[in-house]
Each structure stands twice: as structure tokens, then as C-alpha cells.
Amino acid sequence: MRKMMRVGMAMLAVALAATACGSSKSTSASSTTAAGSAAAGTGVKCSGIKIGYLGALSGENGQLGQNMVDGANIAIDEWNAANKDCQITLVKSDSQGDPKQATPLADTIVQDKSIVALLGPGFSGETKATMPKFEEAGLPIISPSATNAQLQNNGWKSFHRILANDDKQAPAVSALIKSKGAKKVGVVDDASEYGKGLADGVRKDLGALKVADDQIDPKASDYSAAVNKMKAAGVDYVFYGGYYAEAAKLVKQLRGAGVTATFVSGDGALDQKFVDNAGKDGEGALLTATGAPPNVNPEFQKKFNDRYKKDPTLYAPESYDIVKIYSDALSAGKQDRKSILEFLGTYDKPGVTKQIKFDSKGEVAGDSVYSYVVQGGKIGGQGIIK
Amino acid sequence: MDWTNFVNTFGDNTRDGLALGSIYALIALGYTLVYGVLRLINFANSEVFMLGTFGSFVGLWVLDVPQIGQEKTGMALLLTLAFCILLSMAFSGGSAVVVELVAYRPLRRRNAPRLVFLISAIGASFALSEAVGAFGAKKRDTYALPEILNTNKRLFSIGGTNILLRHFVVVTAALILMVGLNTFVNRTRLGRGMRAVAQDAETARIMGVNVDQVISLTFLIGGLMAGGAAFLYILYLPTTRYNVGFLLGIKSFTAAVLGGIGNIRGALLGGLVLGLVEKYGAGLFGGKWLDVIAFIVLVAVLMFRPTGLLGESLGRTRV
Numbered sequence: 001m002r003k004m005m006r007v008g009m010a011m012l013a014v015a016l017a018a019t020a021c022g023s024s025k026s027t028s029a030s031s032t033t034a035a036g037s038a039a040a041g042t043g044v045k046c047s048g049i050k051i052g053y054l055g056a057l058s059g060e061n062g063q064l065g066q067n068m069v070d071g072a073n074i075a076i077d078e079w080n081a082a083n084k085d086c087q088i089t090l091v092k093s094d095s096q097g098d099p100k101q102a103t104p105l106a107d108t109i110v111q112d113k114s115i116v117a118l119l120g121p122g123f124s125g126e127t128k129a130t131m132p133k134f135e136e137a138g139l140p141i142i143s144p145s146a147t148n149a150q151l152q153n154n155g156w157k158s159f160h161r162i163l164a165n166d167d168k169q170a171p172a173v174s175a176l177i178k179s180k181g182a183k184k185v186g187v188v189d190d191a192s193e194y195g196k197g198l199a200d201g202v203r204k205d206l207g208a209l210k211v212a213d214d215q216i217d218p219k220a221s222d223y224s225a226a227v228n229k230m231k232a233a234g235v236d237y238v239f240y241g242g243y244y245a246e247a248a249k250l251v252k253q254l255r256g257a258g259v260t261a262t263f264v265s266g267d268g269a270l271d272q273k274f275v276d277n278a279g280k281d282g283e284g285a286l287l288t289a290t291g292a293p294p295n296v297n298p299e300f301q302k303k304f305n306d307r308y309k310k311d312p313t314l315y316a317p318e319s320y321d322i323v324k325i326y327s328d329a330l331s332a333g334k335q336d337r338k339s340i341l342e343f344l345g346t347y348d349k350p351g352v353t354k355q356i357k358f359d360s361k362g363e364v365a366g367d368s369v370y371s372y373v374v375q376g377g378k379i380g381g382q383g384i385i386k
Numbered sequence: 387m388d389w390t391n392f393v394n395t396f397g398d399n400t401r402d403g404l405a406l407g408s409i410y411a412l413i414a415l416g417y418t419l420v421y422g423v424l425r426l427i428n429f430a431n432s433e434v435f436m437l438g439t440f441g442s443f444v445g446l447w448v449l450d451v452p453q454i455g456q457e458k459t460g461m462a463l464l465l466t467l468a469f470c471i472l473l474s475m476a477f478s479g480g481s482a483v484v485v486e487l488v489a490y491r492p493l494r495r496r497n498a499p500r501l502v503f504l505i506s507a508i509g510a511s512f513a514l515s516e517a518v519g520a521f522g523a524k525k526r527d528t529y530a531l532p533e534i535l536n537t538n539k540r541l542f543s544i545g546g547t548n549i550l551l552r553h554f555v556v557v558t559a560a561l562i563l564m565v566g567l568n569t570f571v572n573r574t575r576l577g578r579g580m581r582a583v584a585q586d587a588e589t590a591r592i593m594g595v596n597v598d599q600v601i602s603l604t605f606l607i608g609g610l611m612a613g614g615a616a617f618l619y620i621l622y623l624p625t626t627r628y629n630v631g632f633l634l635g636i637k638s639f640t641a642a643v644l645g646g647i648g649n650i651r652g653a654l655l656g657g658l659v660l661g662l663v664e665k666y667g668a669g670l671f672g673g674k675w676l677d678v679i680a681f682i683v684l685v686a687v688l689m690f691r692p693t694g695l696l697g698e699s700l701g702r703t704r705v
Contacts, residue, residue: 058527060528062527096526217674221625222623225402225665225669225673226668226673228402228665229391231398233394252624255538256538258548279533
């Protein structure tokens with residue numbers, strides 16, 4: 001009798017936990033409706049497994065992180081619908097993209113043993129700051145967006161990323177600028193891990209084409225010293241290494257000072273908010289990204305469109321792929337940090353963005369960089385840079 | 387060192403340094419006035435400025451300013467600008483008075499030690515900025531403002547340097563506000579009250595000055611100046627966000643110390659010098675050295691003139 005009560009209590013607790021999960025994720029309404037249809041399927045059994053997310057959800061560049069969560073939520077719900085006995089949740093930690101804020105959040109993630117894998121960290125700076133903690137805990141890491149070209153050289157076993165790094169992006173940026181027939185190029189960066197890294201690569205590849213360079217303080221708003229330098233050098237192209245919020249201010253100030261040079265920036269500026277904030281001054285800006293364009297996979301594009309009523313945003317396809325990789329790990333019976341990490345080393349399957357296979361440093365195979373242009377208040381994909 | 391760039395950008399950097407310096411100077415007044423009267427660094431002044439920028443933003447939103455490319459002209463434009471500057475000043479002035487009532491007055495009543503005021507000031511500053519970041523419509527994101535007038539219009543040119551409308555408006559308006567304030571403090575009865583409290587609050591009270599009223603007034607005027615600065619800032623760089631005041635506040639406080647804290651003319655001089663030094667430093671050594679140069683100059687000046695360029699004259703001079 002007593003034993004039966006205990007079983008009953010345990011079942012009650014599981015049921016409560018399941019409802020708690022359901023209610024805490026009000027955005028994923030489809031998970032409850034789709035769950036019924038898959039009840040007959042051969043689901044994987046597990047309990048209380050969570051996937052962590054660490055990155056910006058608010059703050060200056062929070063939209064990029066929101067894109068990641070949007071993409072990931074589709075894959076999470078697909079898994080939950082197909083595996084009734086193994087409901088997983090995405091635990092979101094908002095770092096505001098700031099390494100200082102990310103570090104304590106990383107401690108919390110590491111201590112929560114039910115978090116078996118991480119989507120993120122989002123930006124390169126916070127990745128560099130938090131990786132030592134994750135490495136020590138042996139938590140599997142796949143970043144959908146940290147592209148700094150030094151991150152893979154730290155000997156971290158748990159670090160992976162699903163897109164080409166800035167070493168691949170910088171030559172592509174230079175190739176793009178050269179292909180447009182640029183004569184004098186100015187290079188500006190925001191002194192961040194990502195921005196300076198990318199800009200330094202571009203500086204090197206441009207060689208003598210680069211006639212002026214400068215650095216701005218992203219915390220300030222007045223960039224006139226850099227703007228005046230570009231103006232005095234008479235540049236016809238300006239490359240900016242940094243994120244969209246500052247990119248929009250910089251391009252406005254360049255135009256305000258009468259600099260008509262074509263504005264070029266990397267994936268950090270590839271966001272509709274760059275276009276919205278820059279207004280008419282953003283028109284004609286060229287952007288690049290190792291992240292895939294919205295139409296990279298028509299099937300995913302449709303899923304995303306059905307759910308969010310818009311085309312896939314930057315890093316959403318990559319984040320979807322990452323959760324799919326973790327799903328495959330769960331299917332293969334890998335349900336703890338150690339075995340999932342081992343599983344990543346052997347992974348070789350097509351995702352929506354590319355064939356996914358990690359090398360020993362955690363870099364994904366292949367090096368496609370895409371170019372985009374701002375036209376009529378929208379960002380349009382222009383295909384892979386040759 | 388990049389002398390070629392320094393020479394080539396000298397004119398443009400002078401112009402931009404003066405414009406930014408004027409904004410520093412206006413914000414610096416808030417620090418300087420309160421210090422003059424209370425010997426207190428009101429760190430919340432940077433957030434008072436931040437709220438002022440949102441005042442202009444709310445003004446534009448209320449008036450439903452049309453899309454870019456259909457800017458207003460003539461009377462409609464003037465009314466829009468007047469409405470925005472009033473709202474900015476109301477937001478800033480109002481919040482400055484509230485900060486004084488909530489964060490400082492209760493402490494003053496209890497004769498709290500100076501350190502407590504400092505903590506209270508820093509607390510008020512964080513509370514305001516984080517509140518806007520957490521509860522604002524766009525949270526911590528940048529608010530980009532529609533352009534209400536073409537501030538990039540070229541007015542005239544001095545030695546090859548184009549003076550655009552925004553530079554002209556910012557510098558002129560800042561000067562008018564400063565001269566107005568200087569006259570107010572030195573010529574009016576209320577100004578005399580402020581100077582009296584600055585010299586010796588106890589004696590002023592015995593002589594019949596309502597000290598609490600004067601202190602409120604001081605915060606109000608500092609806030610109004612920050613509101614003016616906020617409006618000009620919005621015209622100059624039409625974006626704002628919850629922490630826009632942080633760096634500007636530190637720079638303006640620096641400007642106040644550089645010119646001599648407590649000294650109204652010192653705030654103007656300090657602001658302009660700091661703006662110029664920053665731009666020249668960035669032109670000569672590159673943008674990454676901007677803050678380094680600015681603070682080296684500050685330390686150097688304070689080494690030779692510990693009370694700032696014009697001295698800590700407080701309210702007590704030029705009676």
C-alpha cells in the first residue's frame with residue numbers, strides 16, 4: 001500500500017512538472033496541439049532534459065538573439081510533438097550580449113545538471129568569457145553566431161560552431177569590395193572581439209586599397225572624429241566591423257557629413273533594425289554573413305513563415321539546425337553532457353543550412369559567405385560571394 | 387601619430403568638438419550648480435538628461451511626425467521644435483526636482499554624512515536608467531527618431547569647413563542658454579538667494595532665505611539646462627537609449643571639474659575644451675585613444691590648477 005502511494009506521488013510530480021513546462025512556454029502553443037497526433041509514434045523516453053540558450057535577448061543587439069530563439073523553438077516543438085515521453089525545454093538566459101553579464105549566467109547554466117547542451121553563446125566576446133566555465137563542466141556548446149577567428153584556437157573540447165568564422169568572412173568582404181572596383185577604402189571597427197577581429201582581417205586583405213582606418217567607442221554616440229577622417233581621406237568605400245546599432249549611427253553620421261562612400265559591414269549589422277534605424281542613409285549598403293539567407297531551405301522558410309509570419313531571420317536557420325543536432329543525440333540515446341559531446345564529434349548529416357560535420361577544433365566544414373544589399377528598406381540576399 | 391589626418395581634419399574636428407562641447411557644457415551646469423549650492427555631486431544628472439531625450443521623443447510621437455522625406459516646414463516646424471524643447475525641459479526639470487525630493491531631501495533633514503548622499507545619487511542614477519531600460523517601449527534597444535528637419539543643410543563655410551545647420555543651432559542655443567543662466571544667477575533676486583546659500587546656508591537661512599526652496603530651484607535649473615542639452619542632442623544625433631546619459635554624464639562631470647566645479651563660466655570653458663581635446667586627440671592618435679587623451683589632459687590640468695581652469699569660484703564670486 002505504502003509503495004503504491006509512493007508511485008502515485010511520483011506520477012503526480014511528473015504530471016505537475018509537465019504542466020509547469022507547458023505553461024512556462026506560452027509562446028510555443030503548437031507543442032500542446034501537435035503532441036496528441038504523435039502519441040502513437042515510437043518516442044524516445046527521458047525526463048527533465050533541458051537545452052540552454054545563452055545570448056542577447058534584450059539590449060542594443062537583442063534582436064539577433066531573439067532570431068536564434070525563434071529558430072530553435074521550431075525544432076524544440078517538432079521534437080516534443082514526436083516524442084511524447086521525452087519533453088525538452090529551452091532555458092533562456094539573457095546576457096544582453098555583454099561578457100560581464102554572461103559570466104554569472106554561465107555559472108547558473110553549468111550548475112543546472114538537467115541542462116545537457118547549450119545553444120550559444122551568441123556573440124564572440126561572451127563566448128570567449130564563458131567558454132572556460134563550460135569547458136570545465138564538459139557542457140556541449142554549439143554557437144549559431146560567434147564568428148571570431150581566434151575562438152577555435154583555445155583547445156576547448158566542448159566548443160563548436162555551425163558557421164564559418166571571420167577568417168573566412170574577411171577575405172570574402174575584401175573580394176566583394178574589390179569586385180565592385182573600389183579605389184580607396186576606409187575601415188572602422190568598434191573595438192569589440194568580433195568587430196575588431198573582422199576589421200583587422202579586412203585591413204590585411206585590402207592591403208594598399210585601405211587608405212584610412214579608425215576605431216569608435218560603441219558606448220558613445222558621436223563618431224565625428226572617425227567620420228572626418230574618412231571624409232579627409234576621400235574614400236569611396238567604408239567597411240565597418242561591429243553590430244547594427246552602431247552601424248546605423250555611423251552610416252547616418254557619414255551621410256550627414258557628406259560622405260557618399262558605399263557602406264559595407266559584416267553579419268553583426270545584418271538586421272532589419274540596421275535598415276530601420278539608418279533610414280534612407282542605409283540604402284545601398286552592402287552586408288555579408290556566413291549565416292544563411294532566408295531562402296536557404298524552402299521547407300524551413302515555409303515553417304518559419306507559417307509560425308512567425310515573416311521570412312527566417314539571421315541565425316534562425318542555424319539555431320534550428322543546432323537543436324536538430326541535439327535532437328539526433330537524444331534519439332541515439334545520448335542524454336547526458338558527456339555522451340552528447342562525444343556524439344558531436346561523429347556527427348555528419350545534412351541540416352537546413354549545410355552538411356554539418358565538425359572538425360577537431362569544433363569548426364563546421366565548408367566556408368560559404370553570403371552577400372546582401374539594402375534596397376527599398378529591405379535586406380535582399382545576393383548569393384554566395386565568389 | 388597621424389599629422390596628415392590631424393591637419394586635414396582640423397577644421398571639421400574643431401567644428402564637431404565645439405558642438406559636442408556645447409552639449410557637455412550644458413549638462414555640466416547641472417553638476418556645477420548643485421555642487422555650488424550643496425557640495426554634492428548629483429550623479430543622477432546624467433539620467434535627468436536621458437529622460438530629457440525621451441521628452442523630445444514623446445513630443446514627436448504625440449505630434450505624429452510624418453515619415454522621412456516629408457519633413458515639416460515653416461510654422462509647423464517651429465511649433466514642433468518648440469513643443470519638443472518644452473517637453474524635454476519639462477521631463478528633465480521635473481525629474482531633477484523629484485530626484486532631489488526623493489533621494490536627497492530626506493537625507494538632508496537627517497544631516498546624513500556626505501558619503502550617504504553620494505550612494506543615494508548613484509542609486510538614483512541606476513534606478514532611473516534601468517527603469518527606462520526595463521519598462522520602456524523598446525526596452526534596451528536604440529530609439530531612432532524621425533528627422534524633423536534637415537539638420538545637414540549647409541549654412542556657410544569657414545576656411546573650407548562647412549558649417550551645417552545642426553552645428554550652428556547647437557552652439558548658438560547652448561550659448562544663449564548659458565548667457566541667460568549667468569545673468570539669472572548674477573542679476574535676479576532668486577539668483578542672489580542661490581549665491582547666498584552657496585556661501586553659507588545657515589547664515590542665508592537666518593537672513594530669511596528659504597533654503598529648501600532655493601535648493602529645489604537649483605535642481606530645477608540644472609534639470610532645465612540638461613533638458614535643453616537633451617533637445618539639442620536629439621537634433622544633433624537623432625537617436626537615444628536608456629543608457630545614453632552614462633558616458634555623456636561622465637564626460638560632462640569631467641568638463642565641470644576641468645573648468646572648475648561650481649563655476650558656471652568654468653562649465654562652458656571645460657565643456658568646449660574637453661570636446662576639442664577629444665576630437666583633436668582622436669584625429670591625431672586614432673579613435674581608440676580618444677578617452678585616454680581626454681583624461682590625460684584632465685589630470686595634467688588638475689596637477690597644475692587643482693581647482694580647474696577658472697577655479698572653484700562657486701556661487702560666491704562676482705556679487
